[in-house]
Amino acid sequence: MSVIIFAESSEGKFKKAVYEAVGYGKKLASQMGAQAIAVCASDVLPDEAELASLGQYGADKVVSVKLDAPRPAAMGDALAQVATAENAQVVIISNNYTGKSVSPVVAVKLKASVASGVVSMADTSNGFRVRKSVFSGKAFADVDMTSAVKVLAITPNSFSIEAGGSAAAVSSFAYAAGGNAYKVERVAIDQVKGKIPLTEAELVVSGGRGMKGPENWGMIEELAGLLGAATACSKPVSDMDWRPHEEHVGQTGITIKPNLYIAVGISGAIQHLAGVSSSKVIVAINKDPEAPFFKVADYGIVGDAFEVLPKLIEAAKSLKAAQ
Amino acid sequence: MSVVPDTTTKVTFTDNNTKFNQSGVQYIINPYDELSLTRALEITEAQGGSVTAIHVGLADSEASIRKALAIGAQEAVRINAEPKDAYFVAEQIAAYAQGQGFDLILTGRESIDYNGGLVGGILAEMLGIPYINVVTKIDVNNGVVEAIRDIDGGRETVKAALPCAASAQKDLTEPRIPNMRGIMAARTKPLQVVEPSANNAGSTYAQYELPPAKGAVKLIDPNNAGELMSILHNEAKVI
Ligand SMILES: Cc1cc2nc3c(=O)[nH]c(=O)nc-3n(C[C@H](O)[C@H](O)[C@H](O)COP(=O)(O)OP(=O)(O)OC[C@H]3O[C@@H](n4cnc5c(N)ncnc54)[C@H](O)[C@@H]3O)c2cc1C
Numbered sequence: 001m002s003v004i005i006f007a008e009s010s011e012g013k014f015k016k017a018v019y020e021a022v023g024y025g026k027k028l029a030s031q032m033g034a035q036a037i038a039v040c041a042s043d044v045l046p047d048e049a050e051l052a053s054l055g056q057y058g059a060d061k062v063v064s065v066k067l068d069a070p071r072p073a074a075m076g077d078a079l080a081q082v083a084t085a086e087n088a089q090v091v092i093i094s095n096n097y098t099g100k101s102v103s104p105v106v107a108v109k110l111k112a113s114v115a116s117g118v119v120s121m122a123d124t125s126n127g128f129r130v131r132k133s134v135f136s137g138k139a140f141a142d143v144d145m146t147s148a149v150k151v152l153a154i155t156p157n158s159f160s161i162e163a164g165g166s167a168a169a170v171s172s173f174a175y176a177a178g179g180n181a182y183k184v185e186r187v188a189i190d191q192v193k194g195k196i197p198l199t200e201a202e203l204v205v206s207g208g209r210g211m212k213g214p215e216n217w218g219m220i221e222e223l224a225g226l227l228g229a230a231t232a233c234s235k236p237v238s239d240m241d242w243r244p245h246e247e248h249v250g251q252t253g254i255t256i257k258p259n260l261y262i263a264v265g266i267s268g269a270i271q272h273l274a275g276v277s278s279s280k281v282i283v284a285i286n287k288d289p290e291a292p293f294f295k296v297a298d299y300g301i302v303g304d305a306f307e308v309l310p311k312l313i314e315a316a317k318s319l320k321a322a323q
Numbered sequence: 324m325s326v327v328p329d330t331t332t333k334v335t336f337t338d339n340n341t342k343f344n345q346s347g348v349q350y351i352i353n354p355y356d357e358l359s360l361t362r363a364l365e366i367t368e369a370q371g372g373s374v375t376a377i378h379v380g381l382a383d384s385e386a387s388i389r390k391a392l393a394i395g396a397q398e399a400v401r402i403n404a405e406p407k408d409a410y411f412v413a414e415q416i417a418a419y420a421q422g423q424g425f426d427l428i429l430t431g432r433e434s435i436d437y438n439g440g441l442v443g444g445i446l447a448e449m450l451g452i453p454y455i456n457v458v459t460k461i462d463v464n465n466g467v468v469e470a471i472r473d474i475d476g477g478r479e480t481v482k483a484a485l486p487c488a489a490s491a492q493k494d495l496t497e498p499r500i501p502n503m504r505g506i507m508a509a510r511t512k513p514l515q516v517v518e519p520s521a522n523n524a525g526s527t528y529a530q531y532e533l534p535p536a537k538g539a540v541k542l543i544d545p546n547n548a549g550e551l552m553s554i555l556h557n558e559a560k561v562i
């Protein structure tokens with residue numbers, strides 16, 4: 001019996017989401033009396049020490065699989081082969097963009113049902129039940145999973161990281177490359193360097209139409225930079241090309257769940273809130289005291305963004321200097 | 324294509340929180356599926372071929388299926404079954420597609436109600452064809468698909484051969500709105516109803532819950548806005 005955890009690596013390193021997934025997998029494995037096995041399938045494998053370090057976050061052992069190209073479908077196929085070899089009951093995958101392409105493949109290979117957007121530990125006391133977010137964060141659903149193998153695609157930023165264990169043993173698995181389905185060739189990649197991807201960000205500063213124009217985003221970026229936050233925006237802002245579309249959050253954009261979401265000059269339309277309302281702390285800054293955002297915010301400032309932001313930037317600088 | 328509650332819907336549940344409350348809810352074509360439908364029309368208009376809209380659902384979705392025909396799909400198929408979960412839906416569509424032949428399958432990146440983001444990927448894997456998830460651009464030339472897709476923290480340009488599947492992300496194209504002629508034409512276009520191939524779903528939605536209501540907002544004096552930072556640091560402990 002085992003719980004398999006997909007340990008995605010990027011340029012030979014693990015991301016935060018992997019540690020969350022490993023912690024989740026370990027907890028679930030203990031609950032089920034199973035082993036937690038982290039599987040890293042990549043064309044650029046981390047070194048032995050980095051692989052073994054997953055033990056500190058809960059992995060009982062680590063399996064590495066060398067792929068010939070960075071293809072999510074091959075990652076899923078490899079993961080399923082290891083899962084079969086290890087008699088896995090559950091496969092845990094972070095529900096980021098890579099994970100969203102990997103989990104369907106694992107599901108089909110293992111004839112497993114999948115729950116995506118999982119926000120709770122599985123309840124295995126009577127069957128197998130997990131909670132996932134539905135209606136773009138407007139509600140939760142408890143899903144009973146009855147297939148022999150289950151795939152859980154867990155929401156990033158929803159589970160704590162447990163560090164403290166010791167290094168795990170690492171072995172490699174000889175992957176028998178799959179068929180035609182995996183022939184998606186990468187032609188080019190354009191990855192923003194030195195910027196925090198929105199889905200992984202713990203802190204987010206977001207701007208709406210109240211920011212008046214792209215030329216005013218310097219303030220949003222400066223505040224975000226000081227806090228170590230990612231930047232986001234409302235739909236009209238990305239529709240007007242003031243900001244790149246990958247920053248658009250909401251019902252038809254990305255759903256995020258950071259520890260802090262600061263909304264500047266965003267009215268708080270239901271479609272926008274759908275993507276951000278599960279944030280742990282919400283701050284709304286709006287000159288209109290009637291703006292709907294104030295109904296869901298924990299903290300609010302009724303004022304002009306162009307006067308408030310410089311004050312916040314000053315305060316963030318002093319706070320940083322004091323730390 | 325999936326049919327979902329309009330984005331302004333206030334979500335509530337009935338029957339002891341076991342069922343989504345449909346009363347007064349307007350249903351629409353899933354916004355991402357409007358994009359994939361429009362892009363499919365653009366591709367076939369340039370390259371030849373025809374577009375079939377497929378929906379797994381009950382008869383109450385037919386108004387939305389007619390809308391897809393009005394937007395321009397040549398034909399539509401409804402697989403007459405309650406969409407139990409992603410695996411179930413994908414299996415139905417795979418069974419139908421296998422029997423028909425196709426070059427390209429476009430889905431949305433997710434349905435905005437259950438947010439699975441799974442049907443397209445499961446379907447492609449069942450059919451054994453390449454899958455390109457979350458595409459903001461897709462072109463087909465001489466049997467080769469070239470697409471740009473979102474990845475964590477950036478984007479990737481990829482190529483694959485037909486037959487192939489891909490899922491639509493915002494910005495793929497501008498969705499078309501049906502015009503009068505389209506609406507008239509849709510009335511006589513074929514909407515075929517087929518019965519599901521037998522199978523079971525591996526998951527069921529047992530119950531729902533709304534997120535806890537938030538307490539009242541704490542307002543901070545705009546003249547003293549900087550105070551927010553110390554509150555976030557000392558009280559909320561998030562920075
Ligand atoms: C099908 C559908 C899907 C949608 N999906 C999304 C989605 O995913 N995400 C999304 O964001 N929207 C979505 N929308 C759009 C949504 O309904 C709203 O129109 C949008 O969120 C509004 O963006 P905004 O708040 O930036 O702009 P506005 O509504 O124009 O609000 C601007 C706000 O800025 C304030 N303001 C103006 N000047 C200042 C100033 N100087 N200082 C401080 N505050 C100021 C104003 O008081 C106002 O509250 C969707 C709509 C539809 C129909």
Ligand SMILES: Nc1ncnc2c1ncn2[C@@H]1O[C@H](COP(=O)(O)O)[C@@H](O)[C@H]1O
Nearest residue numbers: 324325379430431433434439440441442
């Ligand atoms: N019942 C359905 N019938 C047909 N297509 C569907 C159905 N449900 C989902 N899809 C397609 O699969 C995509 C992803 O859906 P989901 O996995 O439910 O988030 C949608 O955007 C649709 O294109």
